[in-house]
Amino acid sequence: MAKPRVGIFDFTGCEGCELNQLNFEDQLLDILGHVDIVEWREAMDGQVDELDIAFVEGSLSTPECITRIHEIRRKSKVLVALGACAVQGGVNAMKNTRPIEEVREEVYGDQKYLFPTLPALPLSAVVKVDFAVRGCPMTQIEFLKVFTSLVMGKAPIEPDSAVCVECKLKENECVVDKGMICLGPITRMGCGARCPTFGQYCNGCRGLVSAPNIEGMQEILVEKGLAMDEAWKRLQLYNANQLEGVQR
Amino acid sequence: MSTDLDIKVHHLTRVEGHGNIVVNMKQGVLEKARLEIVEAPRYFEAMLKGRSFHEAAIITSRICGICSLGHQITSLKATEQALGLEVSEQTVLLRKLLIHGATLQSNVLHAYFLAAPDFLGVGSVFPLVGSHPEIVKRALRMKRLANDIGDVVSGRAVHPITPVPGGFTRIPTEKELLEIRRRLIEDMVPDYLATVDTLQALAEAIPDFTRETEYISLRSDHDYALYDGDICSTDAGRVDTADYLGMTNEFIVPHSTSKHCKVSRSSYMVGALARWNNNHDKLCDTALNAAGALGLEPNCHNPYMNTIAQVVEAGHCAMDSVAIIDRLLDDGLKNERPNQEPTRYGTGIGATEVPRGVLYHEYTYDRQGRVAAANCIIPTGQNLANIDDDMKALVPEIIDRSKQDITLMLEMLVRAYDPCISCSVHMLDVQFKE
Numbered sequence: 312m313a314k315p316r317v318g319i320f321d322f323t324g325c326e327g328c329e330l331n332q333l334n335f336e337d338q339l340l341d342i343l344g345h346v347d348i349v350e351w352r353e354a355m356d357g358q359v360d361e362l363d364i365a366f367v368e369g370s371l372s373t374p375e376c377i378t379r380i381h382e383i384r385r386k387s388k389v390l391v392a393l394g395a396c397a398v399q400g401g402v403n404a405m406k407n408t409r410p411i412e413e414v415r416e417e418v419y420g421d422q423k424y425l426f427p428t429l430p431a432l433p434l435s436a437v438v439k440v441d442f443a444v445r446g447c448p449m450t451q452i453e454f455l456k457v458f459t460s461l462v463m464g465k466a467p468i469e470p471d472s473a474v475c476v477e478c479k480l481k482e483n484e485c486v487v488d489k490g491m492i493c494l495g496p497i498t499r500m501g502c503g504a505r506c507p508t509f510g511q512y513c514n515g516c517r518g519l520v521s522a523p524n525i526e527g528m529q530e531i532l533v534e535k536g537l538a539m540d541e542a543w544k545r546l547q548l549y550n551a552n553q554l555e556g557v558q559r
Numbered sequence: 560m561s562t563d564l565d566i567k568v569h570h571l572t573r574v575e576g577h578g579n580i581v582v583n584m585k586q587g588v589l590e591k592a593r594l595e596i597v598e599a600p601r602y603f604e605a606m607l608k609g610r611s612f613h614e615a616a617i618i619t620s621r622i623c624g625i626c627s628l629g630h631q632i633t634s635l636k637a638t639e640q641a642l643g644l645e646v647s648e649q650t651v652l653l654r655k656l657l658i659h660g661a662t663l664q665s666n667v668l669h670a671y672f673l674a675a676p677d678f679l680g681v682g683s684v685f686p687l688v689g690s691h692p693e694i695v696k697r698a699l700r701m702k703r704l705a706n707d708i709g710d711v712v713s714g715r716a717v718h719p720i721t722p723v724p725g726g727f728t729r730i731p732t733e734k735e736l737l738e739i740r741r742r743l744i745e746d747m748v749p750d751y752l753a754t755v756d757t758l759q760a761l762a763e764a765i766p767d768f769t770r771e772t773e774y775i776s777l778r779s780d781h782d783y784a785l786y787d788g789d790i791c792s793t794d795a796g797r798v799d800t801a802d803y804l805g806m807t808n809e810f811i812v813p814h815s816t817s818k819h820c821k822v823s824r825s826s827y828m829v830g831a832l833a834r835w836n837n838n839h840d841k842l843c844d845t846a847l848n849a850a851g852a853l854g855l856e857p858n859c860h861n862p863y864m865n866t867i868a869q870v871v872e873a874g875h876c877a878m879d880s881v882a883i884i885d886r887l888l889d890d891g892l893k894n895e896r897p898n899q900e901p902t903r904y905g906t907g908i909g910a911t912e913v914p915r916g917v918l919y920h921e922y923t924y925d926r927q928g929r930v931a932a933a934n935c936i937i938p939t940g941q942n943l944a945n946i947d948d949d950m951k952a953l954v955p956e957i958i959d960r961s962k963q964d965i966t967l968m969l970e971m972l973v974r975a976y977d978p979c980i981s982c983s984v985h986m987l988d989v990q991f992k993e
Contacts, residue, residue, distance in 0.1 A: 327624015327717045333672065334716065336703035340696075343688060352570055355676075355683025402621045405606040414602050428602070448624055448717045509714035509721050510728030514617060544610060548618070 315363035315462060318350035320383055322369030322376050323403055323431060327448040328394035329368055338455065345462050362387040364461055368449075370396040370403045370431040377429075377437055384438040391457060392433070392440045395447035395549050399518045402447070403431035404551040433552060442467050447516035447549060450502045470501045471521050474513050478504035486512050492537050492545055497523035515549045525554075562587040564958065566966050571973060578978065580969050581814075582954055592950035594943060594973055596815035603935075612638050612724055612901075612928045619920065619935065620718055625668075626979055627718045628661040628709060629913030630920070630935075632786070635724055637920040640907025642928065644725045644898050649887065653712055653727060655786045656883045657719070658911070659876035660708030662785065664716065665914035666831070666869035666876075667705060669977045670758070671698035674866045677971050678761040694757060701750050704742050708880065711735045726897030733892055740884045747877045748845075755849045758870060762853050765867070766968060769860040770952045772945055773827035775806065776834045777912050783834075783841040783875055785912040791837045794823035800910040803919045807936045819944040820936070826944035829916025830976065831868035832859060846875040862949055863975045869914070901928060915939055915979050939978045946976055 321329055329351075335342060349359045365387035371377055384390055395401035406414050407430040415428060434440050442461075444454045460467040474495035478485075486493035486507050494515035495507060506513050519525075525546070532542040546554060564584035571578050583591040606618050616634040620627040632654055639646060671694070672684045681687065688695050709716030711731050721728045777788030778797060790798040790806050798806055809818040821827065839850070839857055850856075850871045855864055906923040916938030923932040949972055957965055 325621050325624040325627070327621075327627060330624045331717055333668065334702070334706055336699040336706070339699060340688060343685065348685060351683075355685060357682060402606055402618060403602075406602040447621065448715075505715065506720050511714070511720045511723070541611060545614070548606075548614065 315346045316349045316359070316361065317346045317364045317366065318359065318362045318383070318387065319348065320350075320365060320367045320379075321352070322367070322380070322397070322434075323372040324369035324394070324396035324401065326368065328397075328444075331448050331451055332366075332454070335451065335455075342458065360386055364389045364391065366391050366393050367434055368393040368397055370400045370433060371437055372403060372429055372431045374429065380434060380438050389441045389461060390434070390438065391461075392435070392443045393454070394449040395445065395516050395518065396431075397434050398440075398443045398445055399550060400431045400433045400552040401549060404433075405547060407431060407555075408547060408551050431552075443469065445499060445517040446502055450505075450517070452503065453501050470499060472500050473520055474498045474500045474502065474504050474507070474517070476500050477502070478507045478513075480504075481508055483507050487531060487535055490535060492532055492535075492542060494528070494545060496531065497525060497528045515546060517549075519550055519553055564954070564962065564965065566962065566969065568966060568970060571970060578973070580950075580966075580973060582950065582965075582969065584954065584958065589951060589954055592954050593814055593947045594950070594978075596817045596943065603933075607930045607933050609929050612642060612922075612924060612930070613899075615922060615930055615933075616722070616724070622935070622937075623979055624717050625665060626913050626915070626918075628657055628713065628716070629911060629918055631719055631722055632658060633909040633911040633913070633918050633920045634922075635722060636787075636909030636911065637907045637922050638724050638909075638924075640909065641903075641905050641922050641924050642724070642907070643902035643905075644900075646726055646898065647893075647895055649730075649890070649893055649895060650726045651786065652883050652887050653731075654722065656880055656887075657709060657712050657722070658785045658913075659880045659883070660705050660712070660716070662914050663873050663876040663880075664702055664705030664709070665977075666873045667698060667701045667754075669914075670754075670866055670870050671695075673977070674971075674974055675761065677967070677974065678764050697750050697753060700746060701754070704739075704747055707742075708739055711739060723897050723899070725899045726895055728897065730892055730894055733888060736884050736888060736892075740881055743877055743881050743884075751845070751849075751874050751877055754870065755852050755874075758867070759852055762867060765861070765863045766971065767861070768863060768949075768953055768956065768972075770862070770949055771860040772948070773823050774833035774836045775822065775827050775829050775917065775941075776837045777910060777917055778837055779841075783838050783872070783879070787911070790910065790917070792822065792827070793836065794827075800908055800919075803908060803910060803921075803936070807919070807941060809936065809940070815943060817937075817940045817943060820941040821944055826948045827941065828862065828945045829938045829941045830865055831872055831914070832862065832865040833916065834872065834912060835859065835868040842872065842875045843878045845878050846871050846873075849874050862945075862972060865975045865977065869977070904928065906932075913938060915977055916941060937979075939976070942976050942978065946973060946978070 365383050392398045444457050457467040477500045481504055491512045493512040495513035497519055498513050498515045499517045499520050529542050566582040568580040579595040616631045619634045620631040622630050676683055706716040714720030774793045777784040778791035779788035807820045809820055812819050853867050855867050904924045904926050909920045911918050919936040921934045925931045
């Protein structure tokens with residue numbers, strides 16, 4: 312069987328997810344043994360016409376992005392969104408909570424016409440996304456699971472329980488009990504509760520579970536003495552697009 | 560001799576972010592020679608406005624994955640100054656260790672994965688896996704250890720977790736630090752010396768091009784300035800970081816979504832070569848020996864040598880990491896909690912040397928500890944005008960060569976700066992309108 316032909320692409324974001332692929336120092340040579348990476352601007356020269364798997368990082372935020380994601384979708388059999396920007400719009404989507412003209416004017420003043428911009432969108436708003444690797448940056452263990460499944464011709468399984476589940480398994484002290492805001496109760500697990508394990512709160516980077524109890528989450532936060540608007544803001548950090556239209 | 564030349568490299572490869580090289584010459588007159596920055600704007604100010612001081616570093620570190628640690632530390636320093644938060648000596652040492660790890664990983668990544676393929680005549684690092692497996696494995700080993708410093712001390716090398724305003728949410732254990740120390744001595748030192756040997760063979764292929772410019776970096780009387788220092792310019796001398804706006808002078812140009820900078824001349828250079836020119840006297844012997852072997856001399860004006868300067872300082876980062884770990888362990892690790900009780904609400908400035916040059920963050924907080932104004936000035940943005948000036952000087956010198964050769968020389972020039980285009984198009988430079 313021929314090795315799958317893989318391409319890696321980036322849109323509006325920090326390229327930290329791509330960097331995390333170069334950070335598989337212990338597995339990189341094995342990975343390269345199972346696929347042919349044929350297009351990756353950040354690491355190599357050249358472009359191709361046909362791909363088995365496209366890994367795509369970043370959100371869509373300019374007219375040029377929209378054209379390019381259609382081209383990538385057309386030439387790829389499977390498209391995988393990498394990281395919070397590609398999956399949910401990521402931190403870029405925070406700008407969507409304010410009028411776009413106001414935002415442009417603040418940054419470029421009367422020269423704003425030089426640089427066209429759109430609200431930051433997840434890939435799934437424009438093309439069909441087959442699978443997702445979540446997180447900011449993308450969770451490395453999840454990438455390896457998705458990658459292995461695809462190479463073996465199986466569909467990856469996407470987790471849909473809260474980060475709290477993994478946090479309990481790690482026997483961490485509950486972050487909320489420590490008096491900090493934590494978005495673990497409504498955030499999709501798969502990261503091994505990495506931030507709480509290192510003493511930090513969960514900031515929701517992996518996106519919401521499919522049926523998040525946002526109201527209950529807010530109640531917990533307010534109970535711990537955290538102001539309602541602060542709780543809402545922290546939810547927006549990675550989930551501005553998902554919260555649009557949700558009643559506060 | 561060819562008098563017409565038309566080069567357009569769309570989305571230059573092996574750099575971080577999206578840029579195009581455009582050069583036009585008509586009848587011997589250079590009409591255009593520039594790096595166009597086409598990275599999509601991010602609008603970070605829309606994200607920061609009104610957000611808590613706990614979140615500022617989390618948000619600004621997302622400007623760039625490669626430079627996330629540098630942004631985070633710089634942001635924390637600015638926030639701490641603005642809020643009057645004192646940090647402990649242990650916090651400073653742990654941050655210095657993190658900066659060494661991040662600089663080491665970034666410089667190794669650039670030299671081996673992004674720059675070296677040009678010198679070996681291949682399009683990426685991947686063919687080298689078959690042709691030079693030992694070299695690739697060595698690069699991966701060095702990168703792994705550098706990243707492990709980040710993983711152990713900050714919870715995650717890309718977008719670190721534990722560094723917060725006032726300190727750390729978790730202190731590494733003595734056992735973890737001793738293991739890093741052992742690997743630095745047993746693995747990193749021999750791998751570093753081997754790297755210098757490998758590069759010695761390639762260094763001869765570095766283009767011979769010089770153009771003197773203004774070199775700006777931080778400088779400290781105590782050490783090779785990475786974490787802290789005054790601003791130091793080869794033209795203007797030493798300047799307090801409080802005057803950083805006068806040492807950057809950002810302006811908008813139509814061909815770049817990133818703003819450009821200038822100080823004493825039409826352009827200036829920041830990064831490893833500027834650090835080398837300003838601070839080589841503060842490097843350890845391991846680094847100075849590497850500089851000798853690789854032909855890097857003080858007052859070097861060849862921008863292609865920036866890659867060599869990165870490798871030289873990587874040796875310093877490795878050796879100084881050992882010294883910092885020794886000091887932390889001699890002093891005894893203390894399980895400190897971060898100091899997060901503001902003593903004032905005002906404006907603070909952070910300046911740090913990150914792999915690509917000096918990075919500035921400035922924040923103003925309101926009385927609720929929320930961001931009222933913010934500004935970041937990014938190394939790659941500071942280098943863009945200098946890259947354009949280099950191209951304008953270089954193209955006439957090499958105009959007799961084939962178009963293919965000229966294109967490669969220009970691509971190598973841009974790559975030598977190790978530009979981080981995502982960072983440069985951060986678009987965080989505003990006073991918020993109320």
